[in-house]
Amino acid sequence: MANAAPTDQVDFYSKAIDVLNETEVNNMATVMVAAHGRIDYAANCAGILSENQRSHETSVDTFDRINGVNYRGCWLSSRAEIKQMLKQDPLPTHDGRPGSRGSIVNIASQLGIVGRPAAGTHADESLD
Template sequence: MNGLAGKTAVVTGAGSGIGRASAERFAEEGANVVVADIDEEGGRETVDAIEDAGGDATFVDIDVSDVESVEHMVDVAVDTYGGLDFAHNNAGILTGFAGVTDIDEDQWEQLIDINLKGVWACMKAELSVMEEQGGGAIVNTASESGLVGMGGLSSYSASKHGVVGLTKSVALEYASRGIRVNAIAPGPTKTNIQANSPDTDADPRSLPFDTSAMTDVPMDRVAEPEEMAGATVFLCSDDASYITGHTLPVDGGQAAD
C-alpha cells in the first residue's frame, strides 16, 4: 500500500491475534514496527517473526492502562526510529459473558481501564509526536459490540462504544492538523480475546477458537486476524488519505444484517 515504506508504526496488543497480524502487515509494507504488549513472550515472538521475514521491529513491554508505560512506548519509537507515523491501538480484554447485575466493580473498572482508558492514553502520547512532526494516522480497535448492543456483554460493549465515540471526537480535533483517526470494528475473529482476561491463566495462543457464543455471520465464517490487519494498514496508508473519523466494520456483513 502507498506511503508506509520507511515509516514507523506502533501496535499495542501485538503479541497475538489481530495485533500480531497488524504488526506483521505493517512490516511487510516496509514500516518499522514497535511491538507493544504486556505479554513479553508473545511480543518477542512477533518481533522474531518480523525479523525472520526481513523486517525491522522492536519489542516494548506495555500496560496500556498505565499512562507512564504508554509514554515509554512512544519514547521507544522516537528514540529507535526517529519518529512515529502510524499507531494501531489494539490492546483489549474481554472478561466473559455476564448479566449487568452480575458484573462487580473491579471487573468493570479493569475492563474500562484497558479497553477505553488505554486507547485514550495511547492517543494522548501518540498525537503529541505526530503533531510535532506534521502528520500521522491512528487506527483504534473497536468492535461490532461498539456499534450495537449485545446482551451479556454490557461492560465490553460500553467500552467499545466509548472507543467509537472517542475516535470520532479526536478525529475532528486533529483533522486540520494532518492527523487522521479511524477505527475498525471486528466481527467474530480467531483471536481468543476472552483468554486474554487477567482473570484467565490460559495462554491465548494455545487455545482453540470457540465460536459457540458468536452470532450468525452473513458470510458464514469467522474472520482471520490478517483480515483485520489489512483493514488497519489500509486506513493508515495514503490510499485512505481522505478518510477520518470513521469506524469500519470488518464483520462479514453483521452490521448490515
C-alpha cells in the same frame, strides 16, 4: 503497503505493554521516536472482555478493569502518540496537498454495534 514503491522502506514495531500504566504508554512513544525518529502511524488495539456476566451481575472492579483497558488505555496511547505527532514536521505528499503529521487507528470491538448476551459492560465502551 500495496502501493509502496519498491525502494520505500516500512518499519514496523510491536510490543505488548500494560495500557493501564501511563508511564509504560509514554515510554513506548519515547522508544519509538528513539528508534525511528518519529511516529507516522499507530494502531491501538488493546481490549478485554468480561467473564460473560450480565450488567447487573458485574462487579464495579470488573467494570473498571474493562473500561480501563478498552477505553482509558486507548486514550492514553492516542494521547502519547498525538503529543509526539504534533512535534513532527508534516509528511510530504505525492500531489502537493498539505501533509499530515501522522495517523492513528483505534480498533474497537464489534460489540459497540452488535449486541451479545452477557456482554453489556464490554459493549458500553465499544461505542466510542
